[in-house]
Amino acid sequence: MTDRPVIGIFGAGKVGTALARLLVDAGYEVVLTGSPRQTALELLVGVVAPGARVASPDELVAAADLIIVAVPFGKVGTVPWASFEGKVVVDATNYWPPVDGHIAEIDADERSTSEIHAALNTGARVVKSLNHLGYHDMEDDAMPAGSPLRRALAVVGDDPEARRAVARVIDDLGFDAVDGGALANGRALEPGHPAFGRELSAAELSALLAAERVLAA
Numbered sequence: 001m002t003d004r005p006v007i008g009i010f011g012a013g014k015v016g017t018a019l020a021r022l023l024v025d026a027g028y029e030v031v032l033t034g035s036p037r038q039t040a041l042e043l044l045v046g047v048v049a050p051g052a053r054v055a056s057p058d059e060l061v062a063a064a065d066l067i068i069v070a071v072p073f074g075k076v077g078t079v080p081w082a083s084f085e086g087k088v089v090v091d092a093t094n095y096w097p098p099v100d101g102h103i104a105e106i107d108a109d110e111r112s113t114s115e116i117h118a119a120l121n122t123g124a125r126v127v128k129s130l131n132h133l134g135y136h137d138m139e140d141d142a143m144p145a146g147s148p149l150r151r152a153l154a155v156v157g158d159d160p161e162a163r164r165a166v167a168r169v170i171d172d173l174g175f176d177a178v179d180g181g182a183l184a185n186g187r188a189l190e191p192g193h194p195a196f197g198r199e200l201s202a203a204e205l206s207a208l209l210a211a212e213r214v215l216a217a
């Protein structure tokens with residue numbers, strides 16, 4: 001993967017457009033695919049994320065080196081996982097019962113939701129990240145590298161090179177990246193767990209992820 005991967009985002013909602021704005025500002029080529037229900041998407045993206053390009057799902061997958069899934073949890077199955085073979089895929093989604101309702105099979109599943117999604121294509125290099133901060137914080141909390149108050153975001157996934165690729169993007173977005181190891185560690189980033197929604201430094205987030213791993217062991 002090049003230093004500046006082309007980034008494809010599924011979901012042109014709150015998260016997808018906030019990320020698109022930041023990524024375009026950081027010099028990335030960004031391709032967005034919205035909901036089949038969204039009309040005039042090019043007009044919308046031209047206003048809220050100028051510089052990003054709208055494309056079909058097939059075009060996005062062909063163009064993107066790194067894909068971000070930012071669709072509602074219940075719609076994750078509608079993105080074309082079968083075509084994600086070999087791609088680095090950031091799962092930014094959350095299972096959030098107040099919004100998504102309670103889903104009995106998810107409630108009963110011990111895996112992190114990103115492990116569940118990764119099973120949709122075991123050839124995709126899935127990384128869980130960008131899910132544990134609010135979309136408004138993505139722009140409000142971004143800071144240049146080296147800023148003393150810079151916020152940290154975690155990257156977890158089973159492919160170390162994919163984690164490193166996502167970490168570089170996170171640094172360019174304006175956050176310190178913390179390598180949290182295997183995808184199974186991603187539960188610590190989910191709603192109801194202590195890293196979710198908290199503004200933490202890299203040292204604080206690393207310590208918290210380590211503590212969660214001890215508790216889970």
Ligand SMILES: NC(=O)c1ccc[n+]([C@@H]2O[C@H](COP(=O)([O-])OP(=O)(O)OC[C@H]3O[C@@H](n4cnc5c(N)ncnc54)[C@H](OP(=O)(O)O)[C@@H]3O)[C@@H](O)[C@H]2O)c1
Nearest residue numbers: 011013014015033034035070071073075078093094134135
């Ligand atoms: N909001 C936050 O602060 C935040 C922060 C971190 C993570 N997240 C997670 O990130 C995900 C997106 O959140 P959001 O707040 O951005 O939601 P949102 O504003 O509802 O945007 C999601 C967009 O994705 C569209 N979509 C559905 N299926 C699609 C598909 N197959 N391809 C392309 N687009 C599709 C949706 O369209 P339809 O309306 O037609 O379904 C909607 O326009 C959720 O899983 C959420 O839990 C949210």
